[in-house]
Amino acid sequence: MAFSLRDLFGKLGIFIHDNRWAVFFIFILMIFVSILGASLITMSTGMDTYVSKDSKMYQDLDLYKDSFSTESIVVMIEGRDVHDPAVLKAMERTEDLTKNIPGVSSTVSPATLVKAVNNAVNGRSEIPGTAEEVEYLMSLSPDTFSNLIFDDTHCLLLVSYGNITEEQKKDILKATQDAVEFAGYPAGYSVIVTGSAALTNDMQVKMGTNMSTLLALAVVLMIVALFFVFKGVRWKLFPLAVVLLGIIYSFGFMGFIHLRMTMVSMAAFPILIGLGIDYAIQFHNRMEEELRRSESYKQAVCATVGNLGPAVMSALIVTCVSFISLLTSAVPMIRDFGYLLIIGCILCYISGLFFGVVSIMFLDKLSVRIKKQKIKTGRSLFPLSFLFPERMAAPQKETDTSAKKKDNIIVRILGALVDLTLRYKLLIIIMALATGLTGWYVDSTIPAETDSNTYIPQDMASLIHFRHMNTVMGGDGAFNLIITTDDIASPEVLKWMDDFASYEVSNQVYVISSESIVDVVKRYNNGTIPDTREEILAIYETIPPETMAGYSRGNTMLLLNLNVGTAFNDLPMEGVKSLLLIIEDDLEWRSPPAGTSVTVTGSSVPLTELLGSLLSGRTQQTVIGLILVLVSLYLIYRDILKALAPLIPMIVVIGWSGIVMYAFDIVYTPMTAVLGCMILGVGSEYSILLMERFYEEKPKSASSAEAIRTAVTSTGIALVVSGTTTIFGFLALVASDFPIIGSFGTVTVINMLTTLAASFIIFPSLIVSLDRLRGLSLKNIFSASRGKKEKGDVTHEIWHSVISFKKMRCRGPCPSHLYELHGPRLGCLWLPACCRIRYRRLLPRLRWTGTSRISCRQLWIQQGRKCHSPYCAGQQRNARKDRRP
Secondary structure, three states: OOHHHHHHHHHHHHHHHHHHOOOOOOHHHHHHHHHHHHHHOOOOOHHHHHOOOHHHHHHHHHHHHHHHEEEEEEEEEEEOOOHHHHHHHHHHHHHHHHHOOOOOOEOOOOOHOOOOOOHHHHHHOOOOOHHHHHHHHHHHHHHOOOOOOOOOEEEEEEEEEEOOOHHHHHHHHHHHHHHHHOOOOOOOOOEEEEHOOOOOOHHHHHHHHHHHHHHHHHHHHHHHHHHHHHOOOOOOOOOHHHHHHHHHHHHHHHOOOOOEEEHHHHHHHHHHHHHHHHHHHHHHHHHHHHHHHOOOOHHHHHHHHHHHHHHHHHHHHHHHHHHHHHHHHOHHHHHHHHEEEEHHHHHEEEEEEHHHHHHHHHHHHHHHHHHHHHHHHOOOOOHHHHHOOOOOOOOOOOHHHHHHOOOOHHHHHHHHHHHHHHHOHHHHHHHHHHHHHHHHHHHHHOOOOOOHHOOOOOOOOOHHHHHHHHHHHHHOEEEEEEEEOOOOOOOHHHHHHHHHHHHHHHHHHOOOOOHHHHHHHHHHOOOOOOOOOHHHHHHHHHOOHHHHHEEEEEEOOEEEEEEEEOOOHHOOHHHHHHHHHHHHHHHHHHOOOOOEEEEEOOOOHHHHHHHHHHHHHHHHHHHHHHHHHHHHHHHHHOHHHHHHOOOHHHHHHHHHHHHHHHHOOOOHHEEEEEEEEHHHHHHHHHHHHHHHHHHHHHHOOOOOHHHHHHHHHEEEEEEHHHHHHHHHHHHHOOOOOOOOHHHHHHHHHHHHHHHHHHHHHHHHHHEEEHHHHHOOHHHHHHHOOOOOOOOOOHHHHHHHHHHHHHHOOOEEEOOOOOOOOOOOOOOOOOOOOEEEEEOHHHHHOOOOOOOOEEHHHHHHHHHHOOOOOOOHHHHHHHHHHOOOO
């Protein structure tokens, strides 16, 4: 027995009806389970959201952090004189309050260093009472204070911590902020708690509030759209409740599978509202129709689920398949975004299929009971009758001409639009393909932005403080060279490090200085590097352990820092990548001693991998999405033309998207890099629904033009409603405080408008043209030319009539699209002109009636179109002369 998806969904409809109460309460119970799962969601803003942990660049940076780097909360003190003992004593109190916080490994400030120098000079570990004494102590060891005091008005206090959890970092940050308040800094001094930890914490808080704002705004916009656009049904806002249920389930599922919330993931939920509302609307509208014409609730549920379930599932499959290409991205946050979209779409579909259908049935039952109660008592039950209105009457077919003129304005606009597009279909297709290909080229010239600080709100206080700190400090960017060797006391290794560092500082403009254990050894040995290993080991024993720990690990690892100041902030990522490649080339030319290897890393180095992912990965994702959707459509329809028809308009729209981004000066980010897949996932559904209706109407219509006109004017209004609600959902993204989401929302809204335009302008012309290609079968033409007649081969009959019998007389050239056949379509490919046909047996196949001689003008008049051929007048005169039948 052949498998039927419709039969399977019919059985599912019976199951849903027979277990309606169980289905209803299970979906309600899942809300509480999802809330529990949502509590497990974690916000993530670190480097691992931009670069995969499996990449070598990320692992090199992780090695550097584990071996040499400790993260710190930075307290920046600004005022008229940071040498003031009152200020130093406030720093001392801050250190006393923070050094015992769980997770804090050390604290250091100018106060700590002044006490240490004072203890070494005077034997007193205290802060002197006057500013002159403080300045004297600082002058004894200026290098010691240079990393914390930048001038007379700025200094830093560092609270360092090791490898701890995000929650512990938040606790340390909060405790440090409290310590600063209780320390009592003198009036006129500004104290700022900043650093990457403060920036990350504020960003996560901002993400939470921004996501709530986006969801609330999306809901409000969706209410407006449904209220004014969703007509002819009761409870028109109920689809929003159904899709919000799917969103809640998505939150819960996200927490249970430990899917992180990133800056990109925030935008997924307004997008899911825009996508999921379509599923809820389709099931809601169909259930209302079935309730009006079915004899029982079971029949209505089975008809809705059995007829609509497979169709909506096909659209869901195509959408999810296009999102699968996001999983191939090298950027982790894009992969998380893809997973969330796929999961959310499936859960919104399930919510509409089960909960939406069952709930409409229950609401209708309540409305029936209220109507009966109203008839029985004869009283108006206002609140209940308003909330549970009676079933709407089925729409009546209008036959009156005046009634037809009052047709929906959208239908009239779509009808006029399809007539216009079919009249100039060749021109439209050529222009669409030309502009689309131009857009693909323009897209390749759009740069990528990889500075993560530009993705977040620019007015955020922590970001302003972070940038101010970098300005004061003059930049602390550096390339960190991890040197792995057999012996860290080898003179050859230390001399190579000194030589290579001097070469880079002298020859690279952006390399300002260098730092390594070599500088310390030279300071302890009168500016030279010892020639023997024993001398170097003796110096190592005199160096403080904390200093050694900053430049070495064990007996096999050394660190060389090439300071580049503000280069990481000033240069675009392409410049940082070029500088990295130059240093790596220099390492090849000035290679280290045998047995020694060098790894170049740094805080911004992994982001150069993100640059490559955005520039090349976005095209790869789009192409993979196109291939996956094409294969899926071919497997569904088993027809290459049907598989291509919905894709070609989307390829054009993707090209238009590049033109839009270029025109609005929008650069590529991890968010805008997914635009191609978004267009495929959303836009292909519209073309598929139009194509399905076209082939449904084609057998009933006199021509392909009439079939596509019927398809557009009937299905088009539903697509306009669906597209409008989706656009309203995406419109919420424009209001985001995060520039990365706001720019994405702007382009997405424009792309959705162009997607709708392509569906009603490009697709009708394209589907009619592609459908005619079925007549240009090389097999049919070849067999006809050799005189091999096959049963039902209209191509052969025409060819045989023209060439073999020679019973036709032609009167001049005609338009290339003169003939339109049910079977193979040749037009004037073989017939040279408007010809006199003697064989009436061909007339029904050619849709010509009433005469055996037909001119261009007569044929075009029959088809309701105007002929512009200059030969029509002559054809009519010649037709009158010949009186033969």
